[in-house]
Amino acid sequence: MMSAKKILIGEDSSIIINLTKNVLAFENYQMKAARNGKLVLELLDKEDFDLILMDITMPVMDGLECIKQIRSMKDSKKSSLPIIAISGNLNNLSPEEFRKFGFDDFIQKPLDYDKVLATVKKHLS
Incomplete structure (x- = not known):
């Protein structure tokens, strides 16, 4: 049996x-959450993950600064992890702009959980 895929959620909203x-648990994904970019980096330093879902707007360190640091990590497995932006997209960034920042995909808030599941599956298959 394959081991469960591990997902790191960088998000400051407890509700999200x-x-x-809850949605991803149905697919037996293991999850850890970090409430800001600094905590995302600390968890990533200690553990391996298969994918990161990351909010753009977080306190302490936002998602854009966090992804910049992840993409420049010496560990190539960690620096090339699939990272999906989740954002209200207040700056109206295009999918191409999210890719330029280093994100592999983008999901608009409010989150459509069917889309979250489909996007996660797409990057983990």
């Missing part, structure tokens, strides 16, 4: 964290 965990 809990809903996302």
